[in-house]
Amino acid sequence: MSAALLRLEQVVAGWTAPATRPLDLLVDAGSIVGLCGANGAGKSTLLAAVAGRAQVFHGRLWKKPKIRCALQTQEAPPLAGLPLSGRELLALTGAAADGLPSWLADCLERRLDRLSGGQRHYLGLWAILNAPAELLLLDEPTNNLDAAGVAHLGAALRRRAGAGCGIVLVSHDPAFVAATCDRVCRLEAPDGR
Structure with a gap:
């Protein structure tokens, strides 16, 4: 039997005013939505x-x-002049480097502001994926990733879910969603688009 981690019942969310239609959503341990x-x-x-x-x-x-x-x-923190290495970023978040693809593991000693956009993005994702959390919330995680990065990300998400983590991800990549998610919830814009 699955254990519920998150439940939304007719939730309408926004910043200064409502920005969504009512949504029902259930996320169990081990599921990717x-x-x-x-x-x-x-x-x-x-x-x-x-x-x-x-x-x-x-x-x-x-x-x-x-x-x-x-x-x-999706917000990228400003990195200009920030002398933080990839390894230091992982240490700050409590994430281990074990399991990183070689194309990224080889860059851990480099400063973040000297990495490519895709390398920085995946390293930031890795820090989130391996943070000590039971619920991961990912907003367009495949942005800036090449095919190898997308494939590695999908496998990493399946491993986290297999270990009991619940995952909610936003994506405009239908192939990634179909290959990775257990369930898909389709949202409509408040104006009916």
Whole structure:
């Protein structure tokens, strides 16, 4: 029997005003749920609401008590002049380098601002994927990744789910969603798009 980690009942979320249609969603331990829909449907806003960054205007958002969540956003932190290496980033998040693909493991001693956009993105994802959390919230995790990165990410997500982690991911990549997610929830924009 699965254990519920997250339950949304008719949740309407937003920042200063409601930005989503009501949504019901259940995420169990070990499951990967995809959120799909047009731009403006509120997918990222719903992830932010689950993480406590956006407001819930209506409905009920329940998380397992004392659950640890890790959120990956599309926002790229400014790195110019930041003398932080890939290994130091992983240490800050408590993530291990074990399992990193060789094309990224070989870059761990380099400063983040000297890595390519794809390398930085995947390293940031790896830090989230391996953070000590029971619920992962991923916003467009395949952005900036090549085919090898997407394949490695899918396998890493399956391993985390297999270890009992619940995962909610937003994606516009239908092939990735079909290959990775156990269930897909399609959101419609508040204006019906």
